[in-house]
Amino acid sequence: MRTVLMAALLLGAAGIAPASARAEEPVVPPLPAGDAARGKAIFNGRGGCAYCHGTDGYIGRRPHESDALTQGIAKLNPQPADLRNAAALKAQDETQRFLSIKFGHPGTGMFAKKHILMDHEITDLLAYLAVLRSERQ
Numbered sequence: 001m002r003t004v005l006m007a008a009l010l011l012g013a014a015g016i017a018p019a020s021a022r023a024e025e026p027v028v029p030p031l032p033a034g035d036a037a038r039g040k041a042i043f044n045g046r047g048g049c050a051y052c053h054g055t056d057g058y059i060g061r062r063p064h065e066s067d068a069l070t071q072g073i074a075k076l077n078p079q080p081a082d083l084r085n086a087a088a089l090k091a092q093d094e095t096q097r098f099l100s101i102k103f104g105h106p107g108t109g110m111f112a113k114k115h116i117l118m119d120h121e122i123t124d125l126l127a128y129l130a131v132l133r134s135e136r137q
């Protein structure tokens with residue numbers, strides 16, 4: 001995970017967009033309901049989301065793994081989104097959020113997760129992100 005994160009940070013820092021990530025966007029069928037509890041475990045664990053978006057989505061509570069990683073994340077431009085602050089988020093619906101997670105945002109630290117997460121794990125994350133937006137702070 002750490003290697004993937006560092007590679008993503010370097011790509012983001014250099015402003016290099018991963019090769020035409022958007023070109024292979026599929027038409028997303030109606031998404032099945034995910035499981036928020038499983039989504040939370042993925043968010044704080046294997047998905048690596050917490051390193052940038054904070055433990056339990058609290059942007060100020062990032063786990064510290066190494067100084068290099070902490071510094072790399074601090075330098076990201078744009079900064080990771082505050083996923084509890086619904087009013088400040090760009091994605092308008094579940095399909096956009098699904099695509100953000102699966103394919104990332106080229107040229108930013110939000111790298112594609114299609115190699116580390118299955119589609120059903122992404123729908124679990126979507127269910128958890130809905131909880132974060134409803135809980136706010």
Ligand code: HEC
Nearest residue numbers: 047048049052078079080081089090091100105108109110
């Ligand atoms: C290396 C840092 C990093 C990691 C790890 C990361 N993100 Fe992000 N994420 C970002 C950044 C930076 C943005 C803002 C990109 C932008 O503004 O275009 C973002 C944006 C997002 C958005 C879109 C927010 C909006 O404005 O609508 C979602 C949803 C999201 N991330 C979810 C996740 C999930 C779920 C994971 C774990 C599977 C994850 N991110 C892992 C850095 C990261």
